[in-house]
Each structure stands twice: as structure tokens, then as C-alpha cells.
Amino acid sequence: MTLVKMRFLAVCTALAAAAALTGCGGQSAGSGGGSERVTLWLMKGSASDDFIARFTADFEKQHPGIDLDVKIQEWKGIGDKVNAVLAGKGGESADVIEVGNTQVAQYVETGGLSELTLEGLREWGSKDWLKGLSDPGSINGAQYGVPWYAANRVVIYNKDLFAGAGIKTPPKSRQEWIADTQKLDKGDQQGIYLPGQNWYVLAGFIWDEGGDLAVETSGQWVGTLDDEKALAGMEFYKQLQGLGDGPKGADEETPPQSEVFARGQVAQIIAPPGQAAQIEAANPALKGKLGFFPIPGKTPEKPGAVFTGGSDLIIPEKTAQRAHAVDVITALVSEKWQTELARTMSYVPNKTTLAHVVDGNDGAAAMASGAAQGRATPKSARWAEVEAKNPVKAYMTAVLNGQDAATAAKKASDTVSRVLSSDR
Template sequence: MKRGLIAATGVAAMLVSVAACGSGGSDDGGDDAGGSQGKKLTVWFMDGSNPPGWTKAVQAEFEQKTGAKLDIQVQKWDGIQQKLTTALSESNPPDVFEIGNTQTPSYAETGGLADLKDLKKEIGADWTDSLNKPAVFEGTQYAAPWYAANRVVIYNKRIWADAGIKDVPKTRADFFKDLQAIKDKGEAEPLYLPGQNWYFFDGLTIGTGADLVKKDGGKWVSNLGDPKVAKAMDVYKQYQAFSQAPKDKDEATPQQADVFAKGKTGAFIGMGWEAATAIKANPQIEKEIGYFTVPGETADKPEGVFLGGSNLAIAEGSKKKDLAKEFLKIALSDKNEGALSKEVGSIPNKESLLANLKGNAAAEAAAPAAKTGGTTPLIPEWAAVENAPNPIKAYMTAVLNGKSPEDAAKQVEAEMNKRLGQKQ
């Protein structure tokens, strides 16, 4: 699944299955700031990730400070896996490049990424742990957290008001109570939640402290039979009971924002940018849209959420590692990281920078859950699990159709273990 950056309403969660081949390039050691005239640093960003204001400011600052030129190359998502894998195995790879946060382990394991522990000490002491965790593999800092995004509740304020609801819920129980009030009113579907909204379910497993995989005899295997996974699925089932959405489809079939745009749905759980999709389908609904943080079991802690996002890494084969690190210091400075959040509504890599989201309602709703959010399992083997048809989606549908979580887990265990034996 791809990840994209949308301006007014924030960032979408994009994931790309990747693997990398690394070359043992050596650092030329001659890239001190201000002494790099005539040099050129190549940076790969994915299409949609580097907004114009931020890019212009970072490029100007880098070139003025170092004397080097910045060659920004925007890559298309189609075919990027093979293109980047090939580039990292050659003698002249991109010096700096963007990678999906959950895909960092794949590149790190194969030697494609430079060790950034010194950079972490210099500028990343206060990086948010939940955002930085995907940049670390087997205890080594192989990338730097750039931005993240997570799901929020997007709701129809008119429908909620008609049901007599005055305030947004602060706990899961309050949320269920509000959804019941909309159901009792009988004029709208309380919640649109298809049976296979896998990333929302992953967030629920993060909330219950569940691990989707475990080690068995040195190999990763399914852990779907764990009671903590079953607990998360039970919460999902309670949510899904308020929805008329199909139990065997995901949020893109049909696009949940298009369903919401019809004005007959109380809420859905999605990325902030999905509101723009709804508005495009029905401009009249813009005035009715509101956002709030997905509430957790208690008011002091939001629900667990999946943090989609990107890291920035330096190629192990780069001959300009020092200069590349100067670029990262500039791009990830508090000033520029804050500017990125302000321009696009992305979650910044430091809690101290969250104030830059003020005025962006979707981003403000997403921010509280970021600190305790998480990702899918950070292992190279995970990518194959999510390839269609995702066995966890089959597990979810089976439970919603009446199977016990234990039986549903057994139903997909063989396929999941087969995929965990693969790497991409």
C-alpha cells in the first residue's frame, strides 16, 4: 500500500514492500559544512512527500551552508522497490533517500543503510520513541524519523447533533454510547467500518499490547492465537456491529470517504486526508465534518493507532556520507521539521514540535495518539504477510462471521507462517 502526502488535511499512511542490497562504499571524509563547493548530493523523495515550501527552504539552506548543490529526484511509487534495490547495489547510489518506516528493517538487514548512531546523538536525543522505533534495527540506528500520520474519527456534526450528542467522546464506552444514540435515532448509519480495515485493527492490537508474531525455533510465526489479539478483535467486533458495511471488504472497496460523502453516515475511522476525498465527492458536506482522536479505554490514554510514515536514510554505498549527514541535520532541524508539519499537517518527529499543527483540525485530532502509537512488526519478513490476500483480513472476516478468534487464527496460521518464511 502506498503512502502519500496531502496538504490541507495531513498525510496518508503509505507502505511499500522493499528489500535492499547494500554495497560497502567508503566515506570520503571530505564533506565538512561550507567546504563542499562543486559537490552534488543526490536525494530521492517519493512522489508527494516533499511539499514545495519546505523543499525550497531546505534546499536553499543546504546550498548556502555547505556550498554543495542539492539534486532532488522525485520517484514514482510504481517500480520503486526494484529501482531502489538496484540503485543501492551499484557504485553510485542516491546519497539520501526516503523509505517507508516499516520497511527500514529490510534495507538495514541487507546492508543498504549507513549507521546513523552519531547523528542520533547529535540531533535526535528527543525524537519521539514511537516514531524513532521503526528507524532502529537490531539495536542500530539505520535511519532518521521524518514524519508520521495516524487515523482519527471523522464524523458528521449534523448527524451527531440530531442524535442529541453535544460533546465528542473521551472514552471508548462513551463512543459506543454515542453510536448507539445515532442508531436509536434511526436516520443514519452510526459508523462505516468494513470488516477488513486492517490498519485500524492493527492499532487496536497495539492498544492491547498484542504481538502479531512470535519467535519459534529461531523463526517468526503467527501469534494470532494470543488472547491479547483476541481482545483487540473483540473491540473491533463491537465497533463493526454499528456498521452496515460488508464484513469481507476493506476501507477502499468502496472508498469509505465516498460512502461518508453521501451524508448518511455518522462517522468513519480514517486518515485526515480522506475528508478531502469526501468533500470532493460532495462539497456541501464540508461544513458538517469534524474530527476527534480515537478514544481509548480510559480518558487519559487514546486508542492505539498504526503510525504510517517515512524515514530518511543514507546509503551505505554513498561516497558523501558527511555531506549527507549535513543535509539530514538541516532537513530534520526543529525549524524545518516544524515547517513541514505546518505545511502538510504531518506528525513531527518530536513532541515539542506538535504546536505547529495548531489550526489543522485533522492533525490536531491525530496528534494525541502518536506518542503511544506503533507499527506492524518491524521485521524484514513482515512485508510478505500484507500482500494480497492478507491472511489477517481473512481472520477478521471469519471472526465477524461467527468463528471464535482461536478458530479463525488456526484457519489462517499456515498461510501466515508460509509468508513469514519469505523475504521481499
């Protein structure tokens, strides 16, 4: 829920674009009198009704003469709706749109996004943005997606089972993690429940080793699961997965891992901290007995790499309200509203410098610590097609079932390469 190139050229381009916009004033045709309407599309579930109401009232108070119209969108089918807005077709319009951080590349390929490099540098503190959000929104050094919020996986653990195994503090390195999990894996108790196809977790282990899922070389994307660094990440996944009874041929939703954990005989799962609420709902006896820690890294100095999910904000090139759209983003990414959103929704703020605002929330604090090492999937507009076929899942199951890792990885890498390089 990443890579920047040609930064100097991008900034120069942005400066030129800004100068051109200044010349035309950036106002809509209806700005001669009365209120101007600015439309913000947010995705269902991203922010509470109360947050939206308070933000809207504050924004309109700070910007007299502007009516902010917030429209909630469903994730299903959103790609076609956004593309229609970017193309100026379909009858709907928006001035600011929330999109998934890994979706930006496909919208850049489609065309119609406004470049926001200069505003990011000058107004929004882009040097402190979480890379897992900012890098997917940057294409060839030009920034199109502005980080809004992040969410990533942490380790949720059963405090009673840890205490019973004599573990007083959560592990901070892979070596400590394996040693603790071995102590916890005994009898009917699972040291960790890790399904065989949780490829987001595998991606983090691969990144920790210095590998990647795919890389771009001379404009061509190539799958790299068969790289020795990526293979090392898979080997660690196999070692950890073997310290529990997670199914080798299923992901974390089959069955839902929160339900398995709620039975009380699983010491750890890897999940967004929000799953704690699902666990407690399924087994109220576990309330107050759940803890959180960042996925450990190779050394104690920093947490492990994690896949960063979350949202970016984009501005369609065809908007007649670009200046006001910039004002909306300026407000949404301000410290005030980043703090409000993070505390209301238990998200990670968009900047490393704001991680402290969730210190009172154990789950969100663990997530924020891990987010500093956040990454995203390859910035190919066709990565969604890879996920649809998901050769990574099949590869993981093959290895866990005893197939030669290098052979299985080569097969998966070839599929990734073919999908990313094929013409649509």
C-alpha cells in the same frame, strides 16, 4: 503509515564507525574544488514543490559550495531502485533516500545502509522520536532509519449528526465511544462506517489490549492473532463494526469510504484526516461540518494505539558524501523544517515535542495526539509478503461472518508464521 535491543552495543559500534569516518574526512573525490553535488531522493507526494524549492534554497545558502539535487521517485518499483543504489549497481546514486518506515527492515537485510545511531543520539534528539517511526528503523539496537514525518488514522465525524444525537463532546474512551455510536446508529443513519477488513484499525485495538500481530522469539517470527489479547482486540472491532453497515468482506477502499461518508448518513469513519477534503469535494454541503478526534483508548487518559505510517530517511553506505548527507538530514529534521512540512502537508512532526506546531489544524492536531501512541507492523523483512497474502483480512471477515474467532485466528497466525519463517 516496534523493541529496541542492545542499545549500548549499538552506540559503541556507532562511535567506532564515527571515528573511522573522521579519519578519512568523509569527502568525495571531487571535493578539491568547485561545488559538490548531494543527491536527495524524495517520494512523489511527500512534499510540495514549494516546500522542496524553499528547502533547497535555504540548505544551499547555509552550506556554500553544495548543490542539493532533489529527485522525485515513484512508489511503484522503488524497492528495486533503492536496492540497486545500496548495492552500487544500476548507474543511479543517491546520498539520502526517503523510504517508508516499515521498509527499513528489508533494506537492512539486503545490506548497504549506513548506521546512524550516534547522530540520532547526539544531533537529532532521538529520545523524542515517535516510536511508530523510529522503532521500525532500529534493528538489533542500531538505528538505520531516521524519522521524517508521520501520518495516522483519526475519527472523522459529522458534527450535525453528533449534535442531533445530543453528543456535545467527542468520546475519549472506548466505553464512551460505543455508547455514543449506539446513539448515532438509528434508522437509515449509520453510527460508524467500518469495513470488515480494515486491518490497520484492528492492529491498533490489538496493541491496546497488549497483543501483537506477530512476535519474534529466538530469531523466529510467530503469528500471534490467536493470543487471547489479540482476540480481545478483534472482539472490540466486531462490536464497533456492528454499529453500521460496512461490508464484512471488503476494505476501506471498496467502495471508497469517503464517498460513503459524503452521502450524509454516516456519523463516523476512521481515516487519515486528509480524507476530509475528499468528502467535501464529493459533497460541498459538508464543508465546515466535519470534526476530528483521536481514536479513543481503553481509558480516557490517553488515545488508542494507531498504526503509524510515514517515512524515514536513510543514507547508503556507499555514498561518497556521508558528511553532507548527514547535514541534509539534520536540516530536514530541524524544528524549522519539521514545522514547515507539518503545516504545509498536514503531517505529524517526527517528535512528540513538536506536536504543538499543528495546533491550528484540527485534523492534524487529532492525528498528532494519536501518533504519541503510534506503532508499526512487525520488523520482519518479510512482512510485505504477509500483506500481499493478507491472511489478517480473511480472518476478520470470517469472524464477522460468525466463525469461531479462536479457530479462525489460529489459521491466520499459522499463515503469518509460515510466511515470515520461510526461505525466499
